[in-house]
Amino acid sequence: MTRARTPYDGVALCAPVTVAYQRYSDQSAHWWAGRAMRGLAESTGFGPVDIDGFCFASFSAMPDTAVGLVQHLGLSPRWLDHIPTGGASGVMALRRAARAVQCGDADVVACVAADTNHLDSFRHTLATFSRFSQDAVYPYGFGGPNATFALITDAYMRAYGVTREDFGKLCVAQRRNARSNPSALQRGELTLDDYLRARPISDPVHLFDCVMPCAGAEAFIVTTPEIAARHGLGVARILATIERHNAYPDDPVQLRGGWAMDGESLWAMAGVAPADVDTLQAYDDYPVIVAMQLEDLGFCAKGRAAEFIRATRFEIDGDLPLNTNGGQLSLGQAGAAGGFQNVTEGLRQVLRQPLGAQVPDADIAAISGFGLVNYDRGVCTAAAIIEACR
Amino acid sequence: MSHEKRDPLARLKERHVPPGMRSRAMQAMAARAAMGRFVLQGCVDCGAVTYPPRDVCPRCWGELRWADHGRGAQVLSVTTIRVSTDLYFRGQLPWRMGTVALDAGPVALAHLHAGLTAGDQAEMRLMLDRGGNAALFALPAGKEPDMSDRQWREFVVPVKGRTILVSDARGAIGRALVQALLAAGAGHIVAGLAPPARIADLSDSLLGMERVQSVPLDLTDPVMVAECMSKIPGPLDIVINTARLVRGGGVSADGNLVEQRRMLDVAVLGLMRLVQASAPLLQGRPSAAFVDILSAQALAGDAAFAGYAAGEAARHALLQSFRHEMRATGVRVLSVFTGPSDDEDHQSVPPPKVAPARLAREIITALETGREVSCVGDVAVDAMDRWLADPALYTRERNL
Numbered sequence: 001m002t003r004a005r006t007p008y009d010g011v012a013l014c015a016p017v018t019v020a021y022q023r024y025s026d027q028s029a030h031w032w033a034g035r036a037m038r039g040l041a042e043s044t045g046f047g048p049v050d051i052d053g054f055c056f057a058s059f060s061a062m063p064d065t066a067v068g069l070v071q072h073l074g075l076s077p078r079w080l081d082h083i084p085t086g087g088a089s090g091v092m093a094l095r096r097a098a099r100a101v102q103c104g105d106a107d108v109v110a111c112v113a114a115d116t117n118h119l120d121s122f123r124h125t126l127a128t129f130s131r132f133s134q135d136a137v138y139p140y141g142f143g144g145p146n147a148t149f150a151l152i153t154d155a156y157m158r159a160y161g162v163t164r165e166d167f168g169k170l171c172v173a174q175r176r177n178a179r180s181n182p183s184a185l186q187r188g189e190l191t192l193d194d195y196l197r198a199r200p201i202s203d204p205v206h207l208f209d210c211v212m213p214c215a216g217a218e219a220f221i222v223t224t225p226e227i228a229a230r231h232g233l234g235v236a237r238i239l240a241t242i243e244r245h246n247a248y249p250d251d252p253v254q255l256r257g258g259w260a261m262d263g264e265s266l267w268a269m270a271g272v273a274p275a276d277v278d279t280l281q282a283y284d285d286y287p288v289i290v291a292m293q294l295e296d297l298g299f300c301a302k303g304r305a306a307e308f309i310r311a312t313r314f315e316i317d318g319d320l321p322l323n324t325n326g327g328q329l330s331l332g333q334a335g336a337a338g339g340f341q342n343v344t345e346g347l348r349q350v351l352r353q354p355l356g357a358q359v360p361d362a363d364i365a366a367i368s369g370f371g372l373v374n375y376d377r378g379v380c381t382a383a384a385i386i387e388a389c390r
Numbered sequence: 391m392s393h394e395k396r397d398p399l400a401r402l403k404e405r406h407v408p409p410g411m412r413s414r415a416m417q418a419m420a421a422r423a424a425m426g427r428f429v430l431q432g433c434v435d436c437g438a439v440t441y442p443p444r445d446v447c448p449r450c451w452g453e454l455r456w457a458d459h460g461r462g463a464q465v466l467s468v469t470t471i472r473v474s475t476d477l478y479f480r481g482q483l484p485w486r487m488g489t490v491a492l493d494a495g496p497v498a499l500a501h502l503h504a505g506l507t508a509g510d511q512a513e514m515r516l517m518l519d520r521g522g523n524a525a526l527f528a529l530p531a532g533k534e535p536d537m538s539d540r541q542w543r544e545f546v547v548p549v550k551g552r553t554i555l556v557s558d559a560r561g562a563i564g565r566a567l568v569q570a571l572l573a574a575g576a577g578h579i580v581a582g583l584a585p586p587a588r589i590a591d592l593s594d595s596l597l598g599m600e601r602v603q604s605v606p607l608d609l610t611d612p613v614m615v616a617e618c619m620s621k622i623p624g625p626l627d628i629v630i631n632t633a634r635l636v637r638g639g640g641v642s643a644d645g646n647l648v649e650q651r652r653m654l655d656v657a658v659l660g661l662m663r664l665v666q667a668s669a670p671l672l673q674g675r676p677s678a679a680f681v682d683i684l685s686a687q688a689l690a691g692d693a694a695f696a697g698y699a700a701g702e703a704a705r706h707a708l709l710q711s712f713r714h715e716m717r718a719t720g721v722r723v724l725s726v727f728t729g730p731s732d733d734e735d736h737q738s739v740p741p742p743k744v745a746p747a748r749l750a751r752e753i754i755t756a757l758e759t760g761r762e763v764s765c766v767g768d769v770a771v772d773a774m775d776r777w778l779a780d781p782a783l784y785t786r787e788r789n790l
Contacts (some may be wrong), residue, residue, distance in 0.1 A: 123475040127409065135416040136442035138409045139483040139525050140499045142476035143469070150469035151489050151499075158467075158508065203470045249448075252497045253466050254488055375442060376489065376499060 005240075005269050011098040012228040012235035015044045015221040017345035018355065020183040021332045025116045025215035029061040030072050030167035032114035032337075036217035037073055040110055047139055047232055052223075053079035053106030054300060055097050055114040057089035058335035059125055069112075079106035081334075087283050087371035089113060090218070090242065090340035094200060095241040097222035107227060111343075114217035114343050115335025122213045125335075132375035143202045148373050150202035150287040155253040156288050157204065162306045164204065167287035168195040171208050172330055173314035173372070174284065180287040180316070180356030185214055185332040206328070210246065215378035216334030218344045227390070234351045236386045238270035239364075245366025257289075257370060258381030259296035270385040274299045277385070279349050280320055281342035283370035284327040289378070293368050297383060321359045324349055342367045343384070350388035363388050401747070402674055406478035407521035407720050415443035420524035422456060423516040423668050424762035425774075428492055429456045448569035463528060470603035471768025478520065486541065486681040490528050500526040507699040511696045512646050517545040517760055519580070522713065537758065547679040547722055547757040549577035553626050555618075557607060557664055558633035559597070562733035565685065566746035566751060567632060570597055574754050582607030584635070585614075609633050609653070609660030611786065615667045630681040630753060631664055636735035641696045650697040657701030658708070665712055672721045679722040679757055682709055685748070686727045688772035690785040713762075716733045724756050742768045 017039035019032060033056070041047060056066035056071060056075040064072070066082035083089040090113065097109035126144050128134075135270035138178045141147055175190035190208060198207035221233075228235045242265060244258025259266075267273055273296065283295040291305040299320065314322035325331060325345040328338045346365035348354050362388045371380040407529040412420070415431075422429045432439045433454030439459065447454055468488040474480050488503045490512060505513055506512060512528035513767065515535075521527040527545060529535050530639045535542050537550065554571055558564045559581030571579055579602045583591060591597055597604050607618045619626070635653045639645035660683065673679035688702035706725070730736040732743040744767035752766040776784040 126475065127411070131413050134409070136413045136414050137499055137524060138476070139519055140487040141469035141471040141503060142409060142473065142474045142479045142483075143481075143487075146473065147487065149468055150471075153469045153487070154469060154508065155467040199472075201473050203472070205469075252491050270468050335636070368605045376497065 006307040006344050008098050008238035011102050012223055012225040014228050014233040014235040016347040017219040018089050018344055019061050019217040021185055021214045021216035021334050029058045029114050029116045032217040035221035035248050036112050040219050048074045050109045051108050053109030055081040055093040055111045057083045058115050059335045060115045069198055072163050083137055085371040085380040088369035088380035089336050089340040090343035091369040091384045098321050101222050109222045112219040112336040115337055117213050117215040130374045134213050139354040146205050150205040152254050153288040154206055160303045161250055165199045166190045166306050166309045171195055171288045174323045175330050176322050176326045177329030181325045184326040184330045186330045211328040211333035214332030214334050218340035236350050236388050239385040239387055240266050241384040242266045254377035263298050275365050277366045279359045279365050280322050281346040281367045283368055284329050298383035316357045316359055317335050339369050354369040405720050408478045408519045410521045418563045419443055423524040425762045428461050429499045430459045431586050432457050434528045439495040442497050459494040461514045463490040463514050465490050465506055465508050465510045468508050498526050500528045545679055546760040551577040554576040554628040555580040557631045562746040564599050564632040566750040570750035580605055584608045612663050615663045618737045619667045627675050629668045638695050654701045658704045661705050673719040681724045683726050685772040686729055689777045690788040693789045726753055727765045727770040729767045
């Protein structure tokens with residue numbers, strides 16, 4: 001019944017760019033996007049005329065969409081996409097751009113996520129986020145995503161016996177990873193004790209379970225191996241991707257994501273298994289979502305995240321190097337760029353061009369995205385497996 | 391009661407209301423919540439019940455209709471919010487809310503009564519929040535809400551210990567109300583008495599009660615309205631407008647214009663005078679309300695009481711606008727519809743009639759359940775049902 005998926009032959013992923021984050025910025029999303037384009041140009045030599053595909057994600061470029069950005073940035077692409085899925089946008093940009101390049105609709109696609117963070121941006125972004133949020137979430141204490149994920153975390157901890165110590169171990173490991181990354185906004189030492197003693201934000205979510213909103217931009221290029229070779233760029237190939245939206249709508253509380261629905265097809269297409277993965281870049285808006293991805297992507301069985309976390313080292317030199325740039329919990333969450341940093345970091349590690357420490361012998365990266373709390377849960381999930389071409 | 395000593399330069403506590411943006415579908419839910427109903431949308435085609443409000447059925451893309459549903463629910467998960475960027479909730483922290491599975495099917499976020507935890511059975515109430523928008527509140531199943539519950543008090547108007555102005559305490563309804571408010575534990579009742587003062591007032595046992603203060607009040611006299619407010623010791627929490635003058639008569643005949651003018655002055659401009667004098671006082675209070683009693687004749691006119699019905703209809707319209715004005719202040723504006731009351735004004739009207747004591751009890755219930763629109767007695771309930779079902783038909787049959 002299931003049709004075989006066409007492999008991503010003839011597609012190259014290259015040129016990961018991160019524009020160093022800032023807690024607050026007086027610049028616009030357009031400026032941050034411009035810095036990302038400049039970063040792409042510097043690492044590839046591509047100018048405006050070379051880029052014939054453009055894919056954009058942002059929460060703060062209003063009133064503009066990808067269309068406005070095209071004119072603002074002086075591009076004349078023959079392929080254009082705007083991805084509104086936040087934390088899932090990086091993988092989605094990658095897989096859309098890959099098919100466009102593979103089919104000849106574009107040769108060089110710049111995938112860019114950029115968001116600014118003014119002093120009061122977070123409150124404004126929240127207030128107008130979605131209709132269901134306005135109608136049925138904000139009136140209940142206006143706790144923002146912290147409250148939504150507190151409810152998910154509360155149910156998840158009781159369902160599967162995961163403890164704060166388990167979540168703490170993930171956060172502490174990610175902070176250790178961040179310490180070698182000069183562009184992470186939070187690089188101070190974090191002990192398990194610090195984590196456990198942090199002030200409660202929305203029980204059981206405490207301070208170090210939460211990401212810090214910030215400004216930043218991320219970008220990468222999807223093109224053909226031939227074009228990449230002509231420009232002397234190191235590339236990775238895409239082994240497999242998945243995406244899913246509004247998975248399991250009848251689950252009363254989100255205890256699993258769309259990865260659980262599509263994980264098998266991901267590994268079947270990739271031809272590798274979770275054990276073959278050298279580094280996992282999982283979406284980490286809250287550690288409960290990281291735990292969910294470990295289960296739903298098959299790194300451990302459903303309901304076994306606690307055991308798995310206790311038995312695994314997640315540092316850069318560990319058993320499963322996780323969020324090796326520190327993840328959003330240490331980098332900061334630069335809006336939609338938070339949904340791209342998993343792609344750029346996974347790509348950097350397999351290309352052996354890290355911002356901080358290098359995962360030893362990294363060839364295969366698993367990248368996972370999760371986006372958009374429209375009502376009581378994240379709606380969009382996506383994942384990709386990439387491998388360096390050497 | 392002693393006069394309050396206040397620092398005139400003290401910074402007053404600002405009153406905020408919860409975030410107010412809502413979809414049109416959610417406004418429809420609020421319109422039903424205002425009447426105390428617990429409603430959800432169901433699909434006309436497949437029967438699926440849905441929440442949050444949508445514009446189309448998520449199962450079959452069929453048409454959705456509002457319908458009443460069972461109030462049962464189970465609490466699935468709970469959080470205590472300790473940080474918020476919203477000014478209203480910042481003033482209320484910490485705030486407990488949770489996810490509940492409604493017996494009707496959908497999952498909803500809800501405010502939680504103290505003591506409710508994950509796994510508990512709950513009974514849902516569809517309330518109006520401080521901004522006048524619909525909100526789900528979960529109460530412990532089978533128990534009455536605790537009026538001292540800090541979160542519940544944001545959705546209701548407690549009577550106990552509060553200062554309440556009754557604009558006409560001499561009529562049958564006003565007297566019954568003063569009695570009922572005393573029994574409900576009101577702290578101080580300001581009883582408006584239209585001049586001329588009567589010898590009998592001096593020996594009236596009700597007006598002589600310790601917690602009752604008689605004040606001359608005629609809503610047609612702006613000076614007297616202002617003076618009445620100045621005589622209230624301490625902050626005013628609730629105003630209940632009981633003043634009315636009921637006279638029959640049609641439009642082209644039987645209408646004594648002197649009577650009609652006085653009647654409209656009390657009903658329409660009198661309401662505006664009372665509102666203009668009291669609203670600034672109410673706005674500073676943590677849980678304030680203005681209650682008006684309306685005849686169900688306000689909905690569709692009444693050929694036998696044409697002028698009176700016109701005055702009631704005018705007040706009905708004024709209350710909608712007043713409610714809009716108070717939305718940003720958190721002051722609740724309650725409309726209590728009633729049929730003919732069993733008093734001297736309705737001697738010519740056959741039963742069923744509403745006993746003043748019943749009306750008084752229902753006004754207190756409206757306050758303590760935060761119900762914006764109530765209908766008291768069979769006549770008012772029947773009128774509202776018919777009007778909601780088919781306003782054009784109801785208007786015809788009331789004036790045949």
